Amino acid sequence: MILKIYYKDTKKMIQVNNFSNYILKDISLEIKEKNLIIIGSNGAGKTTLAKLIAGLIPTQNIKINNINPSNIFTKSKTSLINYIPSSMDIFDEYISVYEYLKLSNLHTSKNIDEVLEYLDILFLKDQLCKNLSSGQAQLVLCASSILHNALYTIFDEPTSNLDPSKVKNIFKLLKDEINLQHKIIITHDLNLAYKLQYDILFLDDGKIIFQGSNDKFFDEKNLENIFQNSVKKVQNNIVVDFV
Template sequence: MLKLDNFSNYILDNLSLEIENKNLIILGSNGSGKTTLAKVLAGLLSDKIIDNKLINYIPTNLDIFDEFMDVDQYLHLSYFNKNINKKEVFELLEISDLENKKVKSLSSGESQLVLFASAILHNAKYTILDEPTANLDPQKIKTIFHLIKNNYILNHKIIITHNLNLAYKLGFDIIYLKNGKIDFNGSSKEFFNQKTLDVYFDTTVQIKDENIVVDL
């Protein structure tokens, strides 16, 4: 179980949360505390979490100091999941052409795919994915969606995203953060109805033809 009891820091305000053997999506506006909460859950900003030794936090950016390290070497560092090998992961994500490419030379989209590959190879009890579809083209977003949806690829997933359509299609439970506090904690069905969406997004976000649409 992941558990926070009345936790506060410079962003989060008296926050309590329990996550046990389930998938979760964390939503919220910019600056609401989503990434901070993820780092707290992963034990990167606090040591007050129960059972955080089995968490893998995948950040939005791939930062590495070794300019000579290639993708294959980088992924070898994450290789804890003996049920799948690197070749299979390269094929799943269609990134075999990146195997010998220097990590420092990757584009933002390529870096995102390599980070997701590292998550699969590590396959912790809980994988926290911070904006896993950022910088990806539509086809790769679809690939990532299906891999997240597949319960055999990763164990329990905690997804931080601004991609409301991704959140809607995944159907995981939802937490919505507002000013460092949990303002909503419930099912996808409860969150993704027009009445609730109007509360958080005015009339900007609409449900149309089983998709979430931003009305510009």
């Protein structure tokens, strides 16, 4: 199945052609400067696809702006695409949040304090990264994405470690058309995907099952076809029916 998401500037694009491994099966897609949500159940291959799109899986089957990522210098590559994992990997346990974020501020002159304030985490500025809760670390990663300001930013399960009071901060960022350019969001949260209103790619067992608009994916007949009455739209929310 081939996914094509068109945009006016056809020079800027991520292409995957007939990629398969032990998780993904015959994946072909084109992403042209448009926001995209990739959803699916646990084990469907979402994170593997995210890493593939980010150029983190060595292969000749992917191109970013018509160039294989392995042939792009690191600094140029980081200006094109940035992968935000679901958890923070600390290489120095004594690095502070501010010092960590300075490493991300390569392609912009954005003020770190302003970015932290935007996400309501300015109070974390001088804390050591090793002392952050999982939710705080997730918000710091999101702050790094604003400072990094790549053409494409891939968020891998950006709300997975957050309590409900902080999810709204991430939602604000994911809807932001000013501080981030183009977003690819990996999630299993159907309600988040519905509220964001971006195009949907649905993975199941390593295969692309659906690709298209948000409205078409969350049409009641399509939900019934994919989820067999276990997922329903109720009062403008997507809920799991346990009955």
